[in-house]
Amino acid sequence: MLIAGSSIGEIKNLKTRLSAAFKMKDLGPAKQILGMKISWDRSAGTLNLPQELYIEKVLSRFRVNDAKPTVGSLMYAMVCTRPDIAHVVGVVSRYMANPGKEHWEAVKWLLRYLRGTSSTSLCFGKGNVTLQGFVDADLGGDVDSSKSTSGYIYTIGGTVVSWMSRLQKCVSLSSTEAE
Structure with missing residues (x-):
């Protein structure tokens, strides 16, 4: 298992062992995972996982009054990288079997919040x-x-x-x- 602080030699050794056991190609550093862009800043020693592109897609897709698929899409963002919306997504998801106007208003409020914070990301540093x-x-x-x-x-x-x-x-x- 690789952990922070692994040497380049250890990583190359692991790649060599894996390629001996499996057919694989080294495509270089990862740029994306599960729809999240991976952003490295080696000089600062940080790794960012923003979902800005995903959030922008959700915002452009749901310009209609259909809360059920919107909440499901918001759950994906919440589960992956947005703990700041966990509570409100949980609250509005309770009413998706029979949503009222106030529930859709809460979803629209959340979408506006995400519009203003779409570049927010988890940042891991050394x-x-x-x-x-x-x-x-x-x-x-x-x-x-x-x-x-x-x-x-x-x-x-x-x-x-x-x-x-x-x-x-x-x-x-x-x-x-x-x-």
Whole structure:
């Protein structure tokens, strides 16, 4: 397994061993993965994973009042590189079986937010590899069910690597229970 700090020799050795076992070509450094552009800044020691092109496609595709496929497209962005929209995507997705006008308004608000932040990306850099985790919950924040929402976010070196925002399964009777 390659990890940060692997030498070029180790990487070349791995490529040689893989090409002996499998038919493969070395196409050079990766430029894209799962529709995300990979942006390297070797002098700064950073790797960025923006979804700007994907978000622009979603924005241009959904200029119609059809919230269901729009929310599915927003979920893909959220799962890959946009933890900042996890909560609102979770909220609007609860109503996709029978969306109302206010739900579509929330989706349009989210699309406008993404328009202004489409260049936001996860940025991985060398150096600090401290793992941090943050967890929180509200108390009865869902107006329809009085259920609480829990969320967490984990970072390594200040860059988000795992996140979640989810409605709890039962109604909490106290903030202690919600937490």
